[in-house]
Amino acid sequence: MSKNIALITGVTGQDGSYLSEFLLAKGYEVHGIIRRSSVDFRERIAHLEGTPNFHLHYADMGDSMSLVKLVGKVQPTEIYNLAAQSHVQVSFDAPEFTADVDAVGVLRVLEAVRTNHLEKTCKIYQASTSELYGKVEEVPQNEKTPFHPYSPYAVAKLYGFWIIKEYREAYDMFCCSGILFNHESERRGETFVTRKITLAAARIAQGKQECLYLGNLDSLRDWGYAKDYVECMWLILQHDKPEDFVIATGVQHTVREFATLAFHHAGIELRWEGEGVNEKGIVVSGPAALVGKTVVAVSEDFYRPTDVVNLWGDPTKAKNELGWNPQTTSFEQLVQIMVKHDMEKVAADHVASVMRTNLAEYLEKGLVK
Ligand code: NAP
Ligand code: F7E
Numbered sequence: 001m002s003k004n005i006a007l008i009t010g011v012t013g014q015d016g017s018y019l020s021e022f023l024l025a026k027g028y029e030v031h032g033i034i035r036r037s038s039v040d041f042r043e044r045i046a047h048l049e050g051t052p053n054f055h056l057h058y059a060d061m062g063d064s065m066s067l068v069k070l071v072g073k074v075q076p077t078e079i080y081n082l083a084a085q086s087h088v089q090v091s092f093d094a095p096e097f098t099a100d101v102d103a104v105g106v107l108r109v110l111e112a113v114r115t116n117h118l119e120k121t122c123k124i125y126q127a128s129t130s131e132l133y134g135k136v137e138e139v140p141q142n143e144k145t146p147f148h149p150y151s152p153y154a155v156a157k158l159y160g161f162w163i164i165k166e167y168r169e170a171y172d173m174f175c176c177s178g179i180l181f182n183h184e185s186e187r188r189g190e191t192f193v194t195r196k197i198t199l200a201a202a203r204i205a206q207g208k209q210e211c212l213y214l215g216n217l218d219s220l221r222d223w224g225y226a227k228d229y230v231e232c233m234w235l236i237l238q239h240d241k242p243e244d245f246v247i248a249t250g251v252q253h254t255v256r257e258f259a260t261l262a263f264h265h266a267g268i269e270l271r272w273e274g275e276g277v278n279e280k281g282i283v284v285s286g287p288a289a290l291v292g293k294t295v296v297a298v299s300e301d302f303y304r305p306t307d308v309v310n311l312w313g314d315p316t317k318a319k320n321e322l323g324w325n326p327q328t329t330s331f332e333q334l335v336q337i338m339v340k341h342d343m344e345k346v347a348a349d350h351v352a353s354v355m356r357t358n359l360a361e362y363l364e365k366g367l368v369k
Pocket of ligand 1: 009010011012013014015016033034035059060061062081082083084085086087101127128129130179180181182183184189
C-alpha cells in the first residue's frame, strides 16, 4: 500500500497544528511549510518538532518557485492549503498582500501540482470560508447560497474558491473547498474576537486588566471547535468524488452572548447597559473589587468598514455525505475550554513574571551567581 504523504501550508496556524496532530495519528507522513521570520515563533507545533514523521520546510505562498520545488521534493498525496492572511480586519489595512497570499497563492499551489505532473495522484483541500456569504443573501447558509463577499479577505478567498473549481473541471483534478464557518480554540490567534474575550476575561478576573474594548457586539457567528473541524478537512479528501462542503455547527450566537458566557466561566456575572457605542458590560457579581465596575466597553476602533453580521451555517450535506457530527463540541463547551485554558495561562504567566522579578532582584543583590 502506498504511503499517505500530506503537505500542509499554514502548519504553524491554529488549524495547521490540529490537522498535523490528526494526520500523524492516522499514520501520515506530514510535511509543513514555514516561513522565515526574525523571531522563531512556532508555539503551536513545538510539541511535534522532532516527531519522526513530521517535517518542516521553508517556502512562502508568495514564492512560486519555492512551492514548485517543495511539491516536487515531497511528492504529496494530499495537500491542505491552509496558509492565509486570515484576519478580516487586517485585510482592509493590507489588501494587496491579502490578495497575493489568499487568492494568487491558491493558484500557485495548483500550478505547483501540475508542474510536477501530480494532478492525478495528489488531492487538494482549500481552506475556504463562510466570509464568502458576507452580506448574506439567505439564512442559514448552505452550499447553494449565493456569495456576496464583504471584505478584501473575502474577495481574495472567492478567487481561491473559483480557481479550485476551475482546475477541478478543466484538468479533472481532485480539488475541493471546505466552506468553514468560524472555528475557535485555545490555540486561536489572540486578536480574533473569541480569544480576545477569553484572555481578557481571565486577566480581568485575576486583576491583570481593567476593561475589554470590543467592536460590534450584535454580530452573529456560528462558532465551532477547531479540533472537530480538521477531521472534516480530511473527510472531504476521502470522499469518493471531489465536492465542496459547508462545515458549521448550525447554531448561532452574538459576540455579546460569547462575552457573557466567557465572563461567567471566569467567575464574573455581567449585565449589559446602553446601546451601540455606549453599551457597557457591568459586573453584577464576582470578585468584590469588581462589582459595579465596567469591564466591557465598545470602541469604534474595532468597527469594520463593512462587517459581516449574520453567519449561520447549514451542515446537512457534511453530516449526510461525510458522516461528520457538527455537534461534537457545543458552544457552551467551547467557551468553557477556552476560558479554562486562559485562566491557567494568565495564572502561569503571573508566576513566571514573579519568578523573573525575584531572580533579577537576587542577581542584583548578589544572592544568586
Ligand atoms: P491562522 O491561525 O491565522 O494561520 C494562518 C497560517 O498561514 C499560519 O501558519 C501562517 O504562518 C500562514 N501564512 C500566512 N501567510 C503565509 C505566507 N505568505 N506563506 C506561508 N505561510 C503563510 O489561520 P487558521 O485560523 O488556522 O485558518 C486556517 C485557514 O482557514 C486560513 O486559510 C483561513 O483563512 C481559513 N479559515 C479559517 C477559519 C477560522 O475560523 N479559523 C474559518 C474559515 C476559513 P505564520 O505562522 O508564519 O504567520
Ligand atoms: O470577528 C466582531 C467582528 O475577527 C468576528 C477568521 O478566522 O472567521 C474569522 O473571521 C466578529 C466580526 O472573525 C471585535 O466585527 C466585535 O463581526 O473573530 P473575528 P471573523 O471576521 O469572523 C472567518 C470565517 C474566517 O474565514 C477568517 O479567517 O466579531 N467583533 N468586536 C470583533 N472582532 C475582532 N477581531 N475584535 C473585536 O474587538
